[in-house]
Structures are given as structure tokens and as C-alpha cells.
Amino acid sequence: MMVIPEYIKKLVPYKSGKPIDELAREKGLTRIVKLASNENPLGPSPMALEAIKAGVNDLHRYTDPGCFQLLQKLSTAYKLPADQIFPASGSDAIIQYIVAAFSEAGDELLSSAGTFIGWGVNVAKLGRKMVNVPLMNYNYDLDGILNKITEKTRIIYIANPNNPTGMLIGKTEFDSFLNKVPENVLVVYDEAYHLYASQNANYPDGLSYLNRENVLVLRTFSKSYGLAGLRVGVAFGNAELIQMLTKTRLPFEPNQLAQLAVLAAMDDIGFLQKTLEVHNASMKMLCSKFDELGMLYTHSASNFTMLLFANEEIANQFHSMCLDNGLILRGLASFGIPNGVRINSGTIEETVFALEVISRVHKSITEKQLIQ
């Protein structure tokens, strides 16, 4: 018999928002709207698609492991030297390399319960010790996290806005937190929802902290540029940290089409503007209907919000009745918030459909509770 480490046996397979295909197979539905995975409802940047179609003939070649052209482009766009930039196959991959490069067996990695599950999965699969502080008012308890720092703590992970609650940490609070973190502890600051959050004047922009030697900032092209299926994210940090990450990365990532897509998408400024317009309109519709129905939800700075129910049973019932009606939302038991259900903004058409379904399901559940 093979010897398999105990922490590997205990890993729980990742469960994402249900793919549209899967629901269609299971229920035979024709009209399905998915607002479960914080995807960009406009689809991918059209300029990215043209670049992909133009580049397919070279797919038999391995990608340049130095990502020369991509780094040049990112360097110009973000006004940073190329040696402070690390592109890889999405934030999940980047987190995996961060855990591998900056911690060893026995080290403690610190974060919050109720945050991005990609963090926890990658900590667990390398057998590191995960220390999680409970959420406070659905946001990070930064003082609680500071109190848990020990001499074994190597990395702290903060997603701002937090996923799945959408709550924002403000600039003053985050500055004060960073000032109290010891210099030998790495802070991973995940700005996956930067496009949406930076509409808020109080949002602490990660790139303003790169003078600190212990900060890595994460961004992604999955959401704002509509390229989730291609897998590409970027980390920014001081050159020594980035050098270590580059040495642990797989040799040929991001894949060739992902690199071409990002090169083109970064020029597509109009697409980002349209993305924000549609998001803002949809989120306004969602929140005003939730208010009207008297549903509880978090005041999110991101492209999603979290609905809160009295208990896990009602949350599951709501989630499952939405599925029956062709609306895919995200149940949050695996995030540690079993009474929460996450919904992201959509096109106006998708939002109208979603709110019709939600109103019906909400009414049905409320009536059933009154009868009981």
C-alpha cells in the first residue's frame, strides 16, 4: 500500500459554482442564468477574442517561459519594473506558489474564516498549519489576526473586498494593520475585485504598498476582463519576492492564448468602463429589490453580495429552489457561512430574470414559514 500523507487524505475536493451545462443536464432546463462565480456578464473582452483567433496557429510551440511580451506590457501599464511583476495561471496558482515559496512544513499561515476558499485549499494541500480568526461583522477582524501572530507565522492572507461577503477594509484601518505586522511576516493582499472596489475613495490600493518588502499584491484578469476560462492572474511585489515566485512557477504559464488575450485586453479600456456601468446598474437593481422584499444582505464593495438567511436549512432551501427555476447562485457552506448565499451582478436581462425567480422563491419560503 502506498503511503499517503494524512493532510492529503483529508483534503476536500473543490466545489465551484455549478456550471450551466451541468444544471442543464440535470434538470433539462432551457433558460439558465448563472450568477454564482462572480464572472463578467458581458463575456470576454472582444479585443482579447480577436487576439486569440489570430494566435492559434502557433499553439504547437511552448510559450516563452520568460513571458517577455506580457511583462513588457504589464510593466508599461502598471508603471512598475518587470522584475516586480509575476504572471501565472490565475490567483489560485499564484497562492499555491506563494505558500510553496515562503513557508515550510510546520509553519503557521494566518487568515480569516469566511474568506476565499482558494487560500485554504492551497495551504492545506501543502500540509501547512492554517490559523483562522472568525469574521467580525462579516469582515476581517484585523486586531484578532494581529493577536494570533506567533514566531511560527509566515504569511497572512487578506482579500479586500472579502470574498464572499464583499466587505471593504478602509485605508486608515489597513495602513494601521500593515504597520503592526512584523517585517518577517508576508502579507498577501488579494485585490481580485479591484475594478469594482476602487470606485470607493476609501479603498486602499495595493500598488501603493509596494515600497514594503513584505507585501505581495494579487490581481486577476478573470473578472474585470472576462477571461476566467483562460486562467491568468498577476502578483506584484519587491523584486526578491517576485524572483522566488518565478523560480517556483511552472515553466510555461500563463498558457500562450492567455498571454495573447491579456496583451490585447489591456488596451480595451472601453470594455472596463462598460463592465462597471452594467455592474453598477445591476447591483442597484438587486439591492433595491432585496430592500423591498426585506431580505438581509451585506453592503458589498465588489461585483457580488451575500444574502443572509435565518439558518442553514432556509439558505439551502432558497439556493435549491433557485436552481429548480434556472438561477444558479453560490451556497456558502464550504466558505464556512452556511446561512449565506452569494449572488453576483449580471446583465440587465439576467438581473431581471434573477429577481423574478428570487421574488417567487422568497415568497414561497416566507409563506411556508408562516404556515408552520
Add this chain to the structure above:
Amino acid sequence: MMVIPEYIKKLVPYKSGKPIDELAREKGLTRIVKLASNENPLGPSPMALEAIKAGVNDLHRYTDPGCFQLLQKLSTAYKLPADQIFPASGSDAIIQYIVAAFSEAGDELLSSAGTFIGWGVNVAKLGRKMVNVPLMNYNYDLDGILNKITEKTRIIYIANPNNPTGMLIGKTEFDSFLNKVPENVLVVYDEAYHLYASQNANYPDGLSYLNRENVLVLRTFSKSYGLAGLRVGVAFGNAELIQMLTKTRLPFEPNQLAQLAVLAAMDDIGFLQKTLEVHNASMKMLCSKFDELGMLYTHSASNFTMLLFANEEIANQFHSMCLDNGLILRGLASFGIPNGVRINSGTIEETVFALEVISRVHKSITEKQLIQ
């Protein structure tokens, strides 16, 4: 100052075959032929390209983490249950997950010097102890490897044919080796060049060993299907091993276009036949010219062969003079064979060009040696 593990600091960045773009930038050359990375000279499967173009509009969606359609297709094609199949972002990624899932800090991982560097890189970056047995006649010394097994040995890696030497381990020899490996040691059997090697009747087909609980077989779509730039490889093994790998994989891999490309490419049988025809013709041209010139090379069962020079200096000179003339080959110092240079088969046109350059460079080096 951040605490960075010593084994991370020591990692050497991966150096691939020089990309065509890079050589063009450096030397201002217009005609460049790359036979350095064992790529398919025919380009990607045309059926795969059509599938990619048809699938780009959904790139804003995350890929199905269960790889439902891809697994169905692979299951039918390889006549194996889906739970014995593990697709991921290329063999490099698969090796990374194997090391993470089936070994811990302090364990010994066993292989050969002068084999695929993707193995060594992934062992080193997770801080495992690498034990390498020297090559014997440019092939694995299987008895030497068996002799190095200790109670700390967890995994043995064998690439057949070996990369970069191209040497084949025959069926009888491999069977006898597997019979002597303890049941609690995992054998990773890398068949990246299966298409080419299986023309040899004596080639031990990996899928015939899946009744063993300690064997994982690796295949790739990078070479035979011309999809290196998209990143997709597959591991086969017993269901328990595959389950552990699935739990350690990143949630959304292979990327969406890679999955669509493979779904289509697997129906493109004509492409594989043409690939073999061109390869066989090119390899015949290469070997007969090398014989004519009196150059030493390995008798490879793969889509590449290794040229051998008197010493590292001459190998470097040869490699660098080929570059100056627009021919990219692969120097093998990083593989631990500093007097070797690897060349893969190309189209007939590429092969003619390559042999012209090689003849000229060989003549020039030989004359210089005579004068000295």
C-alpha cells in the same frame, strides 16, 4: 526580512529551448528554424483550432472543475473508467501534484541523472530529497535505481523513452524492474513520447500496467497533438491515486480552450498519422546525414535525438554557431549532459535547412580543431 526556505533560494530558474521571437530580437534574423523543444512541426491539429475558435465566446466562465466532458471523451478513447483519469495543465503540473500528494518533507524521491528536468524542478521546489542514479549508456540504470531504494523512498520517476537521450527501456527489462519495486513506492511512468515510441514492438505500453496499485502513467497532448502552448497532460492510475491528485489540482484546469482543443483533437486520427510520417522521414534524413558527417548521436525511439561532442566547449560552440545561423537546438547542460545537444524532427523543409546549417557548422568546427 522575510524568512525564505534554503531550498527555495537554491532553485535555478527553468531555461527552455530559446523562443523564435527571442532569437529574432537578438540577432535580427529572418529565417529561423526551431528544433529545440520536441514540438510537432506540423502545427496544432486543425480540428483543435476550429474547436477553439468556436469556444472563445464562453471564456468569461470558469471551466467545469469536474472536467465532465473531457473525462467522458478520454474514458471512451482509452477504455478506462473516468475515475482512473486525471487531466491537468501539462505533465509539469501533474508531476508537481504527484510530488505534493504522495510525499512529505524528508522523503526521498528517486530517479536518474540526465532525465527530464521537469521532474527535478518539482521535487526541489517542494523541498523533497532528490536521489539520482547516473545514466548507464545514456539510459536508466534500473538496477542502480533499485539499489538506492530505502525506507524513505516514496516515488521513482522513469521517462520512457528518456528525455533528452531518447533511449528506450524494453518490455522485459521494465517488467522485471516493476516486479522488484516495493508496493509502497510509487512508479511514475512518463510516456510523453508514446506516439513515436510505440512504433517499436518492444515498447512497454503504460496502460497495460494499471492493474498495479503503485503505477501512474503520464501522457501529454503537447507533442503528438501539437498543443504545447495550451498546456494539457493526462495521468492514468488506480482510482485512489487519481482521487488524491484530483484533490490537489487547481480548481479550473486544464483551461477551457485546452479542454475544447483536446475534445476535438482526439478525433483527428489523420493528424497523428501525418505526424508520424513526417517524423519518420525527418529522423531518417537527420540520422543518415549525421552518419555521413561522422557525428555521434543516440539511437532514439522518440521525436528527437541527442548529438554527442568530445566535450562541453565544443558542444557549446556547435550550439551557439547553429543559433547564429538561425537554427535553434537545445543545449543540455541543465539536463546534466554538458557535451550533448538535442535536436527534434521537423518538416522536410526545416530538416533540409537544419542539415545545411549543421553541415556548415560541423565543417567549420572540425577544420578549426585540425588547425589547432
